[in-house]
Amino acid sequence: MPLENVVVAGIGETEKSRPSRNNDQPYHDLEEYFWMAADRTLEDAGVGIDDVDGLGVARSSTPTPYRYPMMLAETLGLEDLSWVTASDHCGGQAIPLVVQAAQAVETGVAETVLCLGADTPKHPEKGSGEIFPGDPRGFKRNYQEPFGMQGANAQLAMVQRRHMDQYGTTIEQLGSIYVTQREHATRNPLAYFDEPVGLEEYRTSGMIADPIRLFDCVLPVNAGFGCLLTTPERAAELGVDPVSIAGFGHSHNPEVAERPAFTEMGIEAAGRRAFEMAGLEPDVMDFLQIYDDYPIVELMQLEELGYADRGEGGPFVERTDLSVEGELPLNTGGGQLCVGQAGVGGASFVQLLEAVRQLRGDGGDRQVPNAERGLVTGVGGGQYGKNLTAHSVAILQRGVGA
Amino acid sequence: MSYEKPLPDRDSEPHATFWSACDEGRLLIQSCPDCESVQFFPRTWCRFCGSNRIEWVEAEGTGDVHTYTIVRRATELPSFTDEIPYVVAYVELEEGVRICTNVVDCEPDTVESGMAVELTFDRVTDELALPKFRPRKATDR
Ligand SMILES: [Zn+2]
Numbered sequence: 001m002p003l004e005n006v007v008v009a010g011i012g013e014t015e016k017s018r019p020s021r022n023n024d025q026p027y028h029d030l031e032e033y034f035w036m037a038a039d040r041t042l043e044d045a046g047v048g049i050d051d052v053d054g055l056g057v058a059r060s061s062t063p064t065p066y067r068y069p070m071m072l073a074e075t076l077g078l079e080d081l082s083w084v085t086a087s088d089h090c091g092g093q094a095i096p097l098v099v100q101a102a103q104a105v106e107t108g109v110a111e112t113v114l115c116l117g118a119d120t121p122k123h124p125e126k127g128s129g130e131i132f133p134g135d136p137r138g139f140k141r142n143y144q145e146p147f148g149m150q151g152a153n154a155q156l157a158m159v160q161r162r163h164m165d166q167y168g169t170t171i172e173q174l175g176s177i178y179v180t181q182r183e184h185a186t187r188n189p190l191a192y193f194d195e196p197v198g199l200e201e202y203r204t205s206g207m208i209a210d211p212i213r214l215f216d217c218v219l220p221v222n223a224g225f226g227c228l229l230t231t232p233e234r235a236a237e238l239g240v241d242p243v244s245i246a247g248f249g250h251s252h253n254p255e256v257a258e259r260p261a262f263t264e265m266g267i268e269a270a271g272r273r274a275f276e277m278a279g280l281e282p283d284v285m286d287f288l289q290i291y292d293d294y295p296i297v298e299l300m301q302l303e304e305l306g307y308a309d310r311g312e313g314g315p316f317v318e319r320t321d322l323s324v325e326g327e328l329p330l331n332t333g334g335g336q337l338c339v340g341q342a343g344v345g346g347a348s349f350v351q352l353l354e355a356v357r358q359l360r361g362d363g364g365d366r367q368v369p370n371a372e373r374g375l376v377t378g379v380g381g382g383q384y385g386k387n388l389t390a391h392s393v394a395i396l397q398r399g400v401g402a
Numbered sequence: 403m404s405y406e407k408p409l410p411d412r413d414s415e416p417h418a419t420f421w422s423a424c425d426e427g428r429l430l431i432q433s434c435p436d437c438e439s440v441q442f443f444p445r446t447w448c449r450f451c452g453s454n455r456i457e458w459v460e461a462e463g464t465g466d467v468h469t470y471t472i473v474r475r476a477t478e479l480p481s482f483t484d485e486i487p488y489v490v491a492y493v494e495l496e497e498g499v500r501i502c503t504n505v506v507d508c509e510p511d512t513v514e515s516g517m518a519v520e521l522t523f524d525r526v527t528d529e530l531a532l533p534k535f536r537p538r539k540a541t542d543r
Contacts (some may be wrong), residue, residue, distance in 0.1 A: 142417050143443040144502050145408035146532055148482040149490050150473055157471035158492060165469070185523075209490075210472035238450040262469055384443050385492055385500040 010045025033224030041226030054110030060345030090380025119343025149314025221340030249273025463521030
């Protein structure tokens with residue numbers, strides 16, 4: 001196994017907040033979220049700030065100055081770091097960031113790396129900020145917005161429409177994913193939503209961009225997250241329950257076909273790389289923490305990662321119990337749809353940290369019994385005229401790597 | 403009354419060429435002489451082979467609805483509130499590219515994937531005509 005000299009030794013996650021003029025939910029700025037996330041992660045691992053010799057920072061959609069990771073090092077009181085990096089992979093970020101950091105520990109460049117991600121898409125006076133970053137090629141301004149293209153909601157609505165028309169996928173099938181995750185969120189004190197909803201409430205939750213409904217849309221929240229990586233020896237000294245990375249794979253800009261299919265994401269290659277590296281098959285995963293900005297995106301990932309045939313994701317979720325108690329537990333803490341997604345800076349940390357909790361046996365009343373290994377994905381990069389284009393997959397397992 | 407909806411950049415290339423052509427009633431896409439690919443949206447290079455010898459070609463203006471959405475809430479672009487409900491679609495042109503556009507001149511609920519459509523320009527300001535699509539009668543084929 002390529003990453004046998006590194007483990008996850010600590011995690012940290014803040015409460016979620018959606019401050020607006022109409023509520024009194026707390027507002028913290030980006031730097032405060034980074035600070036809180038770092039504090040909680042270090043406390044969880046039982047290490048002091050002086051033990052940290054590497055820093056990884058996920059780029060937020062909340063604007064930051066250039067060389068921001070170095071500024072953040074100063075904020076946190078980190079000195080003489082032997083390794084610093086930033087990730088910029090849109091919604092999938094936590095996975096590539098933590099994998100890069102793991103490679104730094106594996107190769108001995110650093111011993112203890114702190115990875116942080118945070119974002120503040122909600123502001124009490126300014127309203128909603130940017131959930132997703134701007135417009136790298138100018139296609140949004142020049143060739144989408146003049147036609148009233150309403151961002152990711154409309155883009156994913158067109159993906160879902162195509163999947164429904166091509167394969168007969170139904171609203172009820174997609175809704176069953178949401179209803180299951182919403183129930184999981186009731187058992188997660190760090191989730192924004194704490195009330196369950198039924199299928200009918202999902203179905204009538206308000207049409208945004210037909211066929212995308214309100215409850216299909218990811219929930220923007222302000223939050224911060226952290227993950228600490230170190231060597232198995234150091235983790236043993238700290239007395240923590242280690243979690244290791246059995247395999248990982250990426251596929252960025254997977255498709256340069258003339259007519260890319262809307263219903264294909266291209267995460268298949270990332271999954272294949274991860275499964276090959278781990279020497280494991282998809283069916284041995286004890287749970288899946290699948291990146292969820294919309295249920296349709298989860299459905300397509302289940303198809304590409306080997307859980308259902310192409311186009312068969314709908315019938316698959318209909319016949320498979322995806323609850324914590326079921327045969328294939330999915331997003332056991334509620335996923336980003338119900339926990340909340342902190343812009344792109346905190347994106348996919350919900351998936352990663354929930355996997356670590358499950359593998360340490362810290363799942364509380366949502367613990368998957370005897371969880372040994374699980375799959376985590378991160379996805380981002382919406383493009384013109386096709387599906388998402390930045391994909392990462394990691395397989396985590398309990399204990400140190402063998 | 404002034405036009406409040408988002409305007410494209412008509413001053414810098416390659417957008418200026420595209421939007422000037424629209425102003426004259428022509429829809430341009432791009433073709434690469436090196437690898438013979440066609441692409442849309444406009445760029446100054448070929449996204450398939452990286453060539454910078456990209457050329458403009460005029461599209462016939464026929465195609466079909468690849469996929470679409472009926473916008474019911476203006477979650478990001480409030481200036482479109484008065485248009486709701488309206489159809490945003492990717493239309494696949496005969497030439498093989500997909501273009502983000504509106505399907506107009508029909509009830510939103512009657513739009514379907516695979517529906518045959520044809521180009522129509524919607525002049526929204528003195529300087530801006532948006533390339534939109536409307537249903538094409540089967541006998542027109
Ligand atoms: Zn070319």
